[in-house]
Amino acid sequence: DKPPTYPLADLPGTLTLDNITYNTDNVTNIPSTLPAYLTRNLHLQPSHPLSATRQTIESLFPASLYETYNTLSPVVTVAQNFDCLGFPADHVGRSTSDTYYVNKHTVLRTHTSAHQAEKFRVLDAVGKPGYLITADVYRRDAIDRSHYPVFHQMEGARVFSRGGGGDVAAEVMAEVERMAAPGVEVVESCAVYEDGNPVQVAKGHTAAEAEAVAQHLQRQLELVVSRVFGEAASATSTVPSLAAQEKLKVRWVSAYFPFTSPSYELEVFWNNEWLEVLGCGVVRQDLLDYAGHSDKIGWAFGLGLERIAMLMYGIPDIRLFWSRDERFARQFADGVVRRYEPFSRYPQCYKDVTFWVPDAFHENDFMELVRGIGGDLVEDVKLIDEFTHPKTGRKSMCYRINYCSLERTLTNKEADILQEEVRAALTEKLHVELR
Numbered sequence: 564d565k566p567p568t569y570p571l572a573d574l575p576g577t578l579t580l581d582n583i584t585y586n587t588d589n590v591t592n593i594p595s596t597l598p599a600y601l602t603r604n605l606h607l608q609p610s611h612p613l614s615a616t617r618q619t620i621e622s623l624f625p626a627s628l629y630e631t632y633n634t635l636s637p638v639v640t641v642a643q644n645f646d647c648l649g650f651p652a653d654h655v656g657r658s659t660s661d662t663y664y665v666n667k668h669t670v671l672r673t674h675t676s677a678h679q680a681e682k683f684r685v686l687d688a689v690g691k692p693g694y695l696i697t698a699d700v701y702r703r704d705a706i707d708r709s710h711y712p713v714f715h716q717m718e719g720a721r722v723f724s725r726g727g728g729g730d731v732a733a734e735v736m737a738e739v740e741r742m743a744a745p746g747v748e749v750v751e752s753c754a755v756y757e758d759g760n761p762v763q764v765a766k767g768h769t770a771a772e773a774e775a776v777a778q779h780l781q782r783q784l785e786l787v788v789s790r791v792f793g794e795a796a797s798a799t800s801t802v803p804s805l806a807a808q809e810k811l812k813v814r815w816v817s818a819y820f821p822f823t824s825p826s827y828e829l830e831v832f833w834n835n836e837w838l839e840v841l842g843c844g845v846v847r848q849d850l851l852d853y854a855g856h857s858d859k860i861g862w863a864f865g866l867g868l869e870r871i872a873m874l875m876y877g878i879p880d881i882r883l884f885w886s887r888d889e890r891f892a893r894q895f896a897d898g899v900v901r902r903y904e905p906f907s908r909y910p911q912c913y914k915d916v917t918f919w920v921p922d923a924f925h926e927n928d929f930m931e932l933v934r935g936i937g938g939d940l941v942e943d944v945k946l947i948d949e950f951t952h953p954k955t956g957r958k959s960m961c962y963r964i965n966y967c968s969l970e971r972t973l974t975n976k977e978a979d980i981l982q983e984e985v986r987a988a989l990t991e992k993l994h995v996e997l998r
């Protein structure tokens with residue numbers, strides 16, 4: 564048992580999430596602001612941009628081949644989220660500074676891959692070789708316009724049968740030949756072979772099999788981005804960065820996940836920047852073996868819906884997805900993809916706080932403390948200065964908190980009150996010495 568890095572509240576012995584009560588213990592770190600997110604289900608709200616994005620992508624995966632799961636509970640076991648997927652015991656993702664623990668056996672899923680093992684297990688019972696899962700996921704993280712402690716992922720997987728004496732590599736490659744994605748230009752690629760030698764091929768796979776499955780995966784995902792970004796471009800000429808572009812530039816970057824090999828990330832060139840939209844790979848055979856599919860080989864991917872929806876609709880700030888403001892919702896009511904029109908530009912109010920940090924300081928604890936007090940009024944938090952005292956060796960940090968409402972003008976006085984609360988909580992809960 565690791566000690567908690569920061570017990571967020573004086574928690575009672577139990578915690579109720581989504582109508583189920585869990586025992587808490589010394590690793591519980593769910594702030595009181597979080598449970599309310601579990602019931603929002605933005606990916607299922609009619610005409611919400613996340614729901615529309617989900618449906619656009621789902622339409623590219625035939626229902627005859629892919630079973631869709633959109634209501635799986637976010638409360639999962641440590642085994643589901645980490646152990647079954649081969650995360651090593653000391654993986655940083657497991658730490659209480661990165662993950663929300665309900666108790667030492669139970670977490671809020673940090674990714675939709677938490678459901679991989681159970682959904683692979685029922686493939687035959689369901690009678691389809693693939694699935695799609697869309698769900699809210701939870702991570703303790705920094706605060707800025709593109710990071711929020713709750714976001715949405717879509718996971719997809721597909722298996723191919725290796726039984727029956729057929730040549731699965733050849734069969735999959737034959738399908739790959741028919742999968743060209745219009746409107747996408749792959750400017751950089753990494754495949755299974757490098758200089759003619761197979762790389763990262765998992766135990767139990769031939770290089771030819773891994774290559775075929777990786778190609779199938781990459782072509783399928785190129786189809787997804789082609790359709791999603793193509794829709795954004797054709798539906799409205801007010802998305803200038805895409806309308807002006809001949810083809811969408813994408814690149815495949817080699818990556819690492821404990822449960823796939825080879826693994827890749829897909830990046831999209833957007834507004835002059837490479838943006839990572841998904842992670843994926845060939846599923847490690849021991850995972851499929853364990854789920855009762857030694858006779859199959861397959862791929863899986865996990866993409867960030869907010870990342871894609873922000874590009875598709877030109878939504879500039881991830882907090883907007885959570886807005887209950889009518890002026891946000893009604894822009895998406897007719898289901899047509901068009902550029903988001905900002906309904907306000909209210910002033911920002913910057914407040915700095917400087918403190919000496921104790922040894923056990925984790926930045927995410929600070930981020931969460933700020934968010935716990937300021938909520939969605941905190942637009943972002945940036946480290947602007949850091950120094951170590953030459954004599955005492957003590958470390959000092961200065962953070963700039965940007966307070967800004969998406970819905971109204973926040974007064975300087977209101978920001979001051981929040982800042983005072985942050986300062987008080989810093990000494991009281993994180994035991995830092997303010998400067």
Ligand code: FA5
Pocket residue numbers: 673674675676702704709710711714716718820823839840841842843844863864865866867868869870
């Ligand atoms: C994963 O979560 C893996 N489970 C993905 C995967 C699935 C790999 C199946 C292989 C097979 P990662 O942490 O990189 O990987 O997140 C995947 C995607 O989620 C990212 O590419 C990004 O689009 C999105 N994402 C990750 N962190 C955030 C965040 N803080 N805010 C918004 N989107 C995020």
Ligand code: MG
Pocket residue numbers: 828839842
């Ligand atoms: Mg990543």
